[in-house]
Amino acid sequence: MRGKVAVIGAGQIRFGELFEMSLADMVEEAYLNCLNSVDKGIDPKEIKAAWFGQWSGGFIGQGAMCGASLASFIGNLEIPVTRLENGCPTGGDAFRHACLGVASGVYDVALAVGAEKMRDKPSAESLGGAGGGGGAEMGLHPSWMMGMGGPGIQALHATRQMHELGYTMENFARVAVKNHHNGTFCPYAHYQFEVTIERVLGSYIVCWPLHLLDCCPQTDGAAALIVCRAELAKKYTDKPVYVMGSNIGIDHKNLWDRSSFVEQLSTVRAARGAHAMAGIKPSDVDFAELHDCFTNTELMNIEDVGFARKGEAAGMLMNGEFDLDGRLPINPSGGLKAHGHPIGATGVGQLCEVFWQLREQADKRQVKLTNGIGTQHNVGGDAFGVAAYNILSRSI
Amino acid sequence: MSQAPAPASPVYWRLNTGVYRLIGIKCNDCGHITYPVKKICPECGSLNVEEYKLSRSGTVHTYCVQWAPPPGFEAPIVPIIVDMDGGGRYQGILTEVTSPEAVKIGDKVEMVFRKVMTDRGLNVYGYKFRLVEEE
Numbered sequence: 001m002r003g004k005v006a007v008i009g010a011g012q013i014r015f016g017e018l019f020e021m022s023l024a025d026m027v028e029e030a031y032l033n034c035l036n037s038v039d040k041g042i043d044p045k046e047i048k049a050a051w052f053g054q055w056s057g058g059f060i061g062q063g064a065m066c067g068a069s070l071a072s073f074i075g076n077l078e079i080p081v082t083r084l085e086n087g088c089p090t091g092g093d094a095f096r097h098a099c100l101g102v103a104s105g106v107y108d109v110a111l112a113v114g115a116e117k118m119r120d121k122p123s124a125e126s127l128g129g130a131g132g133g134g135g136a137e138m139g140l141h142p143s144w145m146m147g148m149g150g151p152g153i154q155a156l157h158a159t160r161q162m163h164e165l166g167y168t169m170e171n172f173a174r175v176a177v178k179n180h181h182n183g184t185f186c187p188y189a190h191y192q193f194e195v196t197i198e199r200v201l202g203s204y205i206v207c208w209p210l211h212l213l214d215c216c217p218q219t220d221g222a223a224a225l226i227v228c229r230a231e232l233a234k235k236y237t238d239k240p241v242y243v244m245g246s247n248i249g250i251d252h253k254n255l256w257d258r259s260s261f262v263e264q265l266s267t268v269r270a271a272r273g274a275h276a277m278a279g280i281k282p283s284d285v286d287f288a289e290l291h292d293c294f295t296n297t298e299l300m301n302i303e304d305v306g307f308a309r310k311g312e313a314a315g316m317l318m319n320g321e322f323d324l325d326g327r328l329p330i331n332p333s334g335g336l337k338a339h340g341h342p343i344g345a346t347g348v349g350q351l352c353e354v355f356w357q358l359r360e361q362a363d364k365r366q367v368k369l370t371n372g373i374g375t376q377h378n379v380g381g382d383a384f385g386v387a388a389y390n391i392l393s394r395s396i
Numbered sequence: 397m398s399q400a401p402a403p404a405s406p407v408y409w410r411l412n413t414g415v416y417r418l419i420g421i422k423c424n425d426c427g428h429i430t431y432p433v434k435k436i437c438p439e440c441g442s443l444n445v446e447e448y449k450l451s452r453s454g455t456v457h458t459y460c461v462q463w464a465p466p467p468g469f470e471a472p473i474v475p476i477i478v479d480m481d482g483g484g485r486y487q488g489i490l491t492e493v494t495s496p497e498a499v500k501i502g503d504k505v506e507m508v509f510r511k512v513m514t515d516r517g518l519n520v521y522g523y524k525f526r527l528v529e530e531e
Contacts, residue, residue, distance in 0.1 A: 141411045143512045143522025144487045147465035147473035155460030156477060163458070163501045208461035208496045255477065256485040257430050257438055261458050 002277055003396040004103040006233035006240040009038040010352040012223035015190040015340035023065075023117045026222035027073040030345075031113060034224035039237035042226065044076060048107040052083045053094030053114035055343035070113055088291065088380020089248065090114065091223070091347025092388025096246045098227050108229050114348035115222035123218055140254075150293060151207040151215060153255065153384060158209050158296035160261035164311075167299065169209055171314040173200035175295035176213050176337055178317070182324055183334025185365035188349070190219045190340030200295075214295040219340030223348035225355070230396065241358045244373070245278030245391035247271075253382040266387035267304035267379050274389040275306065280373065282306030285391075287328065287357060287367045288375045289350035292335040301377060302330060305389065329367040332357060343380075347388055350376040358394045369394075408520070415522055418507075420484065422448035429484030452507040453528070454480040461496050469513070476525060478505055491524040504528040 011033025013026055021029075035042060052070035067081035086093040091114035098112035161167040176195055183189035195213055203212040233240035249270025252258050259265065275282060282305060290305065292298035302313040307328060316322065322330040333339045333353035336346060354374040356362045372394035379387040411432055413419045420431030428439035429448055437445050459476040474490040476499075491510060493499050505525040512522040 139407055141408060141415050141522060142520055143415055143489065143524065146475075146489055146512060147462040147469050148475060149466065151464065152460055152462050152475050155462070156458045156475065159460055159501070160458040204463075205461075206464045208463070210460075252438055254430070254438075254487070256487040257428070258485075261477065 001099060001103050001246055002244050002279065003242055004230055005099045005227050005243040006230045007225055007227050007243065007351070007355050007392065008233055008236040008240055009034045009042065009226035010224070010355040011035070011037050012188055012345070012349050012352050013221060014188045015219045015221035015342055015345070015349065017119045018220040019119065021220065023115055023222075024073045026117070026220065027070065027113060027115045030115070030222035030224045031074050034226055038226065039239065040235065042109075042236055044074070046109050047076065047079060047111045047226065048109055049079055049098070049101050050074075050076070050081045050111040050113065051094040051097040051101075052081060053091040053112065053344040053348060054083050055085050055087070055090040055116060056118070057085065074113075086248070086381060086388075087386045088293065088341075088343055089347060089378035089386050089388035090344045091349070092351070092376060092378040092390055093248055093347070094344070095225060095227075095348060095351055095390060096248065096388065098225070099243050099246050102227050102229055108232060110227050111224065112227070112348060113222065113224045114342075114345035116342035116344045117220050118218040118342055119220050150380075151210060154294040154297050155207040155210045156255070157261050157300060158294070161296055161300065162209065164262050165314070166311070167296070167314045169201060169211075170197055171299065171317065172210070172214055172295040173197040174317055175292060175298045176200045178323055179292060179298075179331050179335040179337040182332050182365055183338025185363065186334050186339060189334040189338050190217055190221075191334070191338040210294055210296070216293045216336040216341040219342045221340055221342030221345040221349060223345045223352050225348055225351055239359045239394070241355050241392050241394055242396050243390065244280065244393045245274035245276075245389070247274035247277060247389050249273065249387040249389065251383070251385040253385050255383045258383060262300065263310065264300060264304055264379055264384050264387065266385050267301055267377065267389070270387035270389035271305035271377070274375075274391050278391045278393075280391065284371050285328070285373050285375050286369050286371055287332060288330055288377065289333060289335070289353055290330055291346075291378045291380070292331055292337045293341055293380070295337065297379070298330065298335065298337075301379065305375070305377060324365060324367060332362065332365045332367050347376060347378045350378075351390060351392070354392050358392060418450040418452065420448050420450050421445045422483075427483075429480075448484075450484055450486065451481040454478040454486065454505060456499060456501050456503045456505055457485060458501060459490060459499055461494070468515075474499070476505070478525060489524045490526070492526050499527065
């Protein structure tokens with residue numbers, strides 16, 4: 001994979017509560033933005049395959065999605081299109097598959113699209129659709145799974161981080177302060193307002209120890225990326241971004257099989273494999289988009305991908321090291337926390353941000369580049385047992 | 397609601413021995429203990445596994461207090477992960493507790509038989525955990 005694939009176009013829509021837009025409307029706009037972003041232009045017919053990251057299918061009432069859905073949305077019925085679902089890493093994995101399609105030599109140009117419509121149902125139902133309830137949909141019993149779902153699973157980690165690592169609710173809240181601040185500079189972010197530690201800690205408790213403002217929102221959104229064989233990249237742009245590593249990491253599907261609640265081995269495995277593929281160390285990375293579905297999760301991710309030793313991320317955060325102007329900016333887009341988390345679109349949107357940052361097109365949220373390497377990460381699925389990690393670079 | 401469980405579902409009938417008799421497996425190669433019963437150890441892939449009866453008591457590994465459960469569930473729910481006496485972890489619900497201050501990591505807990513939910517007029521039973529009273 002290393003250096004064989006280039007990203008030549010990236011487009012998304014502003015994430016948010018998009019009641020006026022259907023899933024098809026969102027995909028159309030993200031796709032057109034993506035096509036129009038290709039500096040020297042591209043004929044849509046040059047796209048030879050597509051992957052559609054779409055997590056919820058029929059869960060949230062938008063109808064079950066398949067390859068024909070995306071093909072119809074973009075008016076291209078002559079190419080193979082696959083819908084892919086792999087938990088919260090759905091978007092990151094759709095991108096990985098497009099890259100694999102190109103790296104294999106089968107397709108010169110491929111498209112990855114992610115989209116999710118989460119706001120057509122009230123929050124509680126939308127969250128219930130996102131893996132909670134009694135557990136029957138997961139083949140599990142309510143005496144094991146009652147009331148679980150994303151917030152519950154991450155709150156179980158947060159309690160343990162506080163106990164084992166000495167982390168505090170103030171530490172978690174500081175992640176929200178940082179990411180909301182970044183979001184105010186991002187025209188695509190769902191939330192574009194500042195929060196303070198006091199406001200986070202004063203917000204409603206969703207699942208102790210996590211407050212409402214520790215949680216990412218339920219968001220509608222869509223994003224798209226075009227990749228091609230690296231040798232062809234200059235035909236489309238003078239500033240391509242190259243894919244250096246792309247990996248999926250796995251851990252147990254049941255929480256009770258997991259070895260630790262302060263570490264997610266899915267992330268550890270995804271990042272370790274991708275860094276090896278790219279031939280780089282975590283310390284070579286200039287900035288990262290890490291999956292902050294909850295504030296405590298960002299701290300865990302920073303450690304799990306190898307940017308800090310276990311137990312050190314909170315101190316580094318409080319010192320400002322992960323701020324936009326810090327040593328290693330984390331989530332310049334505002335992260336899931338402010339940018340939003342339309343599940344299938346999330347990873348693709350993060351990769352758009354990495355693309356723009358590496359091309360120095362990120363305006364007021366532009367980070368400083370040293371090695372010209374940025375990474376993208378998702379973690380989720382059953383018991384957060386799936387993680388995606390993609391490494392992009394402006395040079396091979 | 398797409399996630400609505402159905403008590404008469406074959407899903408729950410299949411889980412009976414795991415849920416009510418606490419039968420799981422222990423891997424003779426890596427030592428991993430889990431439930432419900434399966435032929436392949438999920439940790440190491442070994443087929444050298446044997447049935448293992450889980451303990452009914454243990455200590456709290458971690459917990460949270462869920463104030464925003466999915467529709468149809470009454471808040472608060474206190475999910476916990478338990479380090480079981482004798483080995484293995486169990487995921488369940490802590491009963492008789494509604495605040496985070498009432499429990500701490502390391503507290504001793506034991507299983508009690510409880511109604512876990514009602515769905516369309518039918519009760520679903522299972523084990524919950526409660527704090528063990530200190531002497």
